[in-house]
Amino acid sequence: xxxxxxxxxxxxxxxxxxxxxxxxxxxxxxxxxxxxxxxxxxxxxxxxxxxxxxxxxxxxxxxxxxxxxxxxxxxxxxxxxxxxxxxxxxxxxxxxxxxxxxxxxxxxxxxxxxxxxxxxxxxxxxxxxxxxxxxxxxxxxxxxxxxxxxxxxxxxxxxxxxxxxxxxxxxxxxxxxxxxxxxxxxxxxxxxxxxxxxxxxxxxxxxxxxxxxxxxxxxxxxxxxxxxxxxxxxxxxxxxxxxxxxxxxxxxxxxxxxxxxxxxxxxxxxxxxxxxxxxxxxxxxxxxxxxxxxxxxxxxxxxxxxxxxxxxxxxxxxxxxxxxxxxxxxxxxxxxxxxxxxxxxxxxxxxxxxxxxxxxxxxxxxxxxxxxxxxxxxxxxxxxxxxxxxxxxxxxxxxxxxxxxxxxxxxxxxxxxxxxxxxxxxxxxxxxxxxxxxxxxxxxxxxxxxxxxxxxxxxxxxxxxxxxxxxxxxxxxxxxxxxxxxxx
Amino acid sequence: xxxxxxxxxxxxxxxxxxxxxxxxxxxxxxxxxxxxxxxxxxxxxxxxxxxxxxxxxxxxxxxxxxxxxxxxxxxxxxxxxxxxxxxxxxxxxxxxxxxxxxxxxxxxxxxxxxxxxxxxxxxxxxxxxxxxxxxxxxxxxxxxxxxxxxxxxxxxxxxxxxxxxxxxxxxxxxxxxxxxxxxxxxxxxxxxxxxxxxxxxxxxxxxxxxxxxxxxxxxxxxxxx
Numbered sequence: 001x002x003x004x005x006x007x008x009x010x011x012x013x014x015x016x017x018x019x020x021x022x023x024x025x026x027x028x029x030x031x032x033x034x035x036x037x038x039x040x041x042x043x044x045x046x047x048x049x050x051x052x053x054x055x056x057x058x059x060x061x062x063x064x065x066x067x068x069x070x071x072x073x074x075x076x077x078x079x080x081x082x083x084x085x086x087x088x089x090x091x092x093x094x095x096x097x098x099x100x101x102x103x104x105x106x107x108x109x110x111x112x113x114x115x116x117x118x119x120x121x122x123x124x125x126x127x128x129x130x131x132x133x134x135x136x137x138x139x140x141x142x143x144x145x146x147x148x149x150x151x152x153x154x155x156x157x158x159x160x161x162x163x164x165x166x167x168x169x170x171x172x173x174x175x176x177x178x179x180x181x182x183x184x185x186x187x188x189x190x191x192x193x194x195x196x197x198x199x200x201x202x203x204x205x206x207x208x209x210x211x212x213x214x215x216x217x218x219x220x221x222x223x224x225x226x227x228x229x230x231x232x233x234x235x236x237x238x239x240x241x242x243x244x245x246x247x248x249x250x251x252x253x254x255x256x257x258x259x260x261x262x263x264x265x266x267x268x269x270x271x272x273x274x275x276x277x278x279x280x281x282x283x284x285x286x287x288x289x290x291x292x293x294x295x296x297x298x299x300x301x302x303x304x305x306x307x308x309x310x311x312x313x314x315x316x317x318x319x320x321x322x323x324x325x326x327x328x329x330x331x332x333x334x335x336x337x338x339x340x341x342x343x344x345x346x347x348x349x350x351x352x353x354x355x356x357x358x359x360x361x362x363x364x365x366x367x368x369x370x371x372x373x374x375x376x377x378x379x380x381x382x383x384x385x386x387x388x389x390x391x392x393x394x395x396x397x398x399x400x401x402x403x404x405x406x407x408x409x410x411x412x413x414x415x416x417x418x419x420x421x422x423x424x425x426x427x428x429x430x431x432x433x434x435x436x437x438x439x440x441x442x443x444x445x446x447x448x449x450x451x452x453x454x455x456x457x458x459x460x461x462x463x464x465x466x467x468x469x470x471x472x473x474x475x476x477x478x479x480x481x482x483x484x485x486x487x488x
Numbered sequence: 489x490x491x492x493x494x495x496x497x498x499x500x501x502x503x504x505x506x507x508x509x510x511x512x513x514x515x516x517x518x519x520x521x522x523x524x525x526x527x528x529x530x531x532x533x534x535x536x537x538x539x540x541x542x543x544x545x546x547x548x549x550x551x552x553x554x555x556x557x558x559x560x561x562x563x564x565x566x567x568x569x570x571x572x573x574x575x576x577x578x579x580x581x582x583x584x585x586x587x588x589x590x591x592x593x594x595x596x597x598x599x600x601x602x603x604x605x606x607x608x609x610x611x612x613x614x615x616x617x618x619x620x621x622x623x624x625x626x627x628x629x630x631x632x633x634x635x636x637x638x639x640x641x642x643x644x645x646x647x648x649x650x651x652x653x654x655x656x657x658x659x660x661x662x663x664x665x666x667x668x669x670x671x672x673x674x675x676x677x678x679x680x681x682x683x684x685x686x687x688x689x690x691x692x693x694x695x696x697x698x699x700x701x702x703x704x705x706x707x708x709x710x711x712x713x
Contacts, residue, residue, distance in 0.1 A: 133668070167646060171634060174653055178630060181660045184667050185623070189614065193666025213611040 014067060016051035017077060017124045020044055025117035029110060034099055037113045038092040044117060045081070045088040048124070052081035063201045068130035071483050076264050077127045079342055083256045083349050084120050086457035090353045091116070091249035093453025097360050098247065108152055112247070119145040119253065126261050130200050132180050135265060139176070142261060143169045143229065146254060150246035161241035168238040172228025176265070179221030183272070186214040200268060207275035215272075215279040222269045223285060229262030231316045232323060233293040243312035244365065248356030251308055255315040256349035260341060263319065267326060267487060274488040286327030287417065293320030294424035301431035306365050307355055310435060311348065314391055317428050318344045324421065325406045326487065328413065334484035336405035343398040343465055344391075350461035351387040354380055357453060362446040367435060372444030380451060383458050385440045390465050392432040393425060398468035498546045502618055505539035506625040506659060510601060513632035513652055517597050518590045522575050522644060526568045529648045533563035536655045543662045552662055559658065563651065575644060588639045600631040622663025629656030 024044035031037045055077060060069050095112070098104040104112070122142030129135040147169065151162030187197040190209040196202050207215075228235040243251040270282045297317035304310040322344065325337030357380055358373065359365045373381030390397035403425060410418040512532045519525040537560035544552030588596075604627035612620045633653025637646050661667055 163643070167637065167650070170650055171637070171653075174630060174657060177657050178627065178660060181657075181664050181667065182623075185612070185619065185664050188664070188666070195668045197666075198668060211612075211614055217607065217611045 013051050013054040014069060014128055017048060020048045021117045021121035025114045028117060029114035041113050042088045042092060045085040049081040049085045052078045063130050065195055065199050066131050066134055067128045072486055073127045079345055080123055080257050083345055087249050087252050090457045094249055094356050103153055115145045115149050123257060123261050131198050132200055133198050136177055136180050139261060140173050149250045150242045158245040161245035165238040165242040172225045175221050176225025179218045179225055182214055182218035186210040204272055204275050207272055210276055212276055212278035215276055219269055219273050219282055226262045226265045230259050230319050232289045233296040236316050240309045240312040244306050244308040248352055252349040252352035256345040259319050283327045283329050286323050290320045290324030290327055291420050298424045298427035301428055305367055307367050308365055311351055315348055331484045332409040334487040335480050336402050336409055338480050340402035343402050346461045347387060347390045347399055347465050350458045353458040354384040354387055357451045361449055361451050370439055372442045374440045376444035376448045379455055381440050386462050388432055388436040392429045396469045398465040401469050499618055502542055503621060505535055506622055508535045510625050510628045513629050514597055516636050517593050525645055525648055526571050530564050530568040532652055532655055533559055537564060540662050547665055593639050597632055597635055601628040604628045604631055619663050623660055626656045626660035
């Protein structure tokens with residue numbers, strides 16, 4: 001597939017962000033064994049991250065018919081490649097343990113590593129695509145690769161989770177394609193037939209002339225379609241199962257990255273609608289769905305018995321907050337939404353790293369059977385405590401700051417909307433505090449064996465979240481403010 | 489819009505074929521037997537192939553013939569035959585367990601078709617008449633496919649529902665005149681999806697449960713206790 005648009009790639013960095021994962025996927029599909037492929041997986045992820053960082057400083061190519069790099073998608077790409085890199089380190093240790101216990105066989109391991117890189121390729125492609133058709137394909141590719149990985153343990157629960165994810169994800173992706181076709185139909189009278197009517201930068205510059213009614217309907221389909229993948233209630237049913245039953249590295253990238261990919265697609269179309277003066281304002285729709293997800297997930301957090309499910313519902317909650325913030329719009333709320341998205345990705349993947357080690361060492365995911373972690377595994381236990389404190393929104397961690405910004409900007413503009421927002425945040429806070437108490441403290445349960453794998457990825461993420469809560473470097477703030485302005 | 493006036497032969501034929509797709513989607517709703525459902529899916533794909541070929545002819549867009557050919561060979565022949573074999577080997581050619589009664593399903597289906605007609609015709613007064621009606625029919629097919637997926641608990645019929653939905657999307661994409669690239673890619677993806685569904689899920693489910701009735705999996709739904 002990559003041959004088609006190779007010629008339109010303008011710089012090496014963009015090429016590398018796409019080609020490294022694609023080549024690594026092909027290579028890893030062929031390599032047997034465990035140690036070498038796991039290391040190659042880390043190496044490939046590191047190279048992709050370096051390429052993404054090179055995008056930050058380098059000269060940007062002019063947007064082509066298929067690919068583009070702008071200030072908005074660089075934020076997503078760098079975050080994506082960074083979390084992908086740390087997850088590959090976590091995955092190397094995690095997978096070694098799964099091989100020892102026999103939950104994964106060597107054949108499936110080969111498949112797992114190849115799919116990991118296919119997923120990274122799909123996500124990066126979705127971010128750099130300038131063509132709404134190509135973006136759809138990339139999101140679909142990333143989804144399919146994760147469906148296969150969710151089902152990799154082949155237990156009853158894993159198969160059912162993968163099936164549910166596949167069915168709901170396909171419905172979502174079908175609705176999104178229908179929306180994409182409608183956007184093309186709206187653009188065709190203005191831009192003429194063919195390529196231009198699907199190129200995002202061209203669409204945005206000419207959106208004022210599009211038929212507003214058709215754009216409205218298209219956005220509803222796109223919001224529902226991609227919203228399914230963001231995990232917005234009431235389209236979230238796949239999300240907790242897929243998180244709970246797949247390998248934990250996949251839970252980490254699902255929550256930390258794949259939800260962002262779908263969110264990014266929604267944001268691109270939101271910008272498109274904002275460029276057309278007569279189309280509906282996308283904000284109220286997003287605010288409603290965001291608030292619904294936040295409050296629904298907040299209540300659902302109380303009855304969870306499975307630790308990975310608990311944090312999956314917490315992801316629904318936070319995606320709700322982010323979509324709410326972007327729905328509110330304006331420089332401050334967009335800034336807050338962007339910051340919250342980054343903080344959530346870092347924190348939630350750190351939590352899943354911790355949970356992965358905990359579930360392996362204790363041999364269970366049931367919350368009731370895990371107690372006293374800070375005593376039996378101090379490093380891991382306190383890491384989890386800090387992670388949960390961060391995700392619940394306690395100061396001085398980064399999530400507190402972004403949530404504070406969301407709430408304060410809402411109070412300033414729509415005080416009435418701030419009431420359900422704060423209520424939802426408090427409900428979720430209560431549930432998480434209740435759970436972490438029994439998980440982390442008290443008489444330890446189960447095995448006290450040391451965790452072999454390195455906790456470094458978890459600490460690295462938590463350190464970043466802590467630093468962001470205390471001090472944001474001015475260039476980063478300026479960058480985010482600029483992007484917030486782009487989002488309208 | 490070149491050539492296709494309302495009431496002309498070209499228009500009427502396209503209209504007839506797209507309407508035929510909706511009709512077959514309806515027939516899928518009340519099928520009790522898996523074999524009959526698979527045959528209907530083959531008919532659905534055949535109609536799609538004819539419709540796409542007709543669009544290729546009237547729009548003078550030769551690349552659409554490729555899409556039509558894929559629909560004909562892959563969707564109308566290979567997939568139904570393969571699914572037939574799977575159903576036969578698994579011995580599940582008994583009645584389909586439907587989650588909702590036929591009467592209610594048909595009523596909901598009619599509601600969905602009415603909804604998509606009203607919605608699409610209202611928002612596209614400016615577009616050319618063929619594209620409008622194609623979109624309205626395509627949305628009907630998509631929604632009816634969804635309905636099949638919702639009302640069936642059997643994995644094979646859910647897959648059939650999804651593939652008929654995919655047909656609706658192809659109809660919409662070919663109706664949108666001159667849409668680049670996506671037709672081929674979406675077809676490639678429907679192939680990929682079909683492979684994944686048949687290859688991975690059915691055989692994995694078979695291996696573990698000796699049944700492809702998703703209802704059998706419902707016992708494991710929700711939390712682990």
